[in-house]
Amino acid sequence: xxxxxRSRLGKLTPGLSAKERAVLLRAHNAGEPEDPSIRDTMPxxxxxxFNRYAQLIVIANHALWPAQWVLxxxx
Numbered sequence: 001x002x003x004x005x006r007s008r009l010g011k012l013t014p015g016l017s018a019k020e021r022a023v024l025l026r027a028h029n030a031g032e033p034e035d036p037s038i039r040d041t042m043p044x045x046x047x048x049x050f051n052r053y054a055q056l057i058v059i060a061n062h063a064l065w066p067a068q069w070v071l072x073x074x075x
Contacts, residue, residue: 013037018046022053 013035016024021038042050 013041016042018042018049019053021046021050022057025054026057 013021016038021042024038025034039050
């Protein structure tokens with residue numbers, strides 16, 4: 001049985017912008033395997049912008065991780 005959210009996203013992914021794809025990619029990587037349709041349906045014209053957003057997400061997570069760890073240890 002197909003996952004209902006994945007089914008709905010499958011219908012939407014062809015129309016997503018590079019930024020929207022990067023956000024979805026991050027959401028999926030938070031605890032689920034990546035949905036291949038996020039990248040597979042991306043137009044070639046979006047690849048460079050998508051990669052830039054994906055790199056910014058990685059850098060932000062790397063820079064903010066120490067602060068998150070300190071906050072979590074004090075709560």
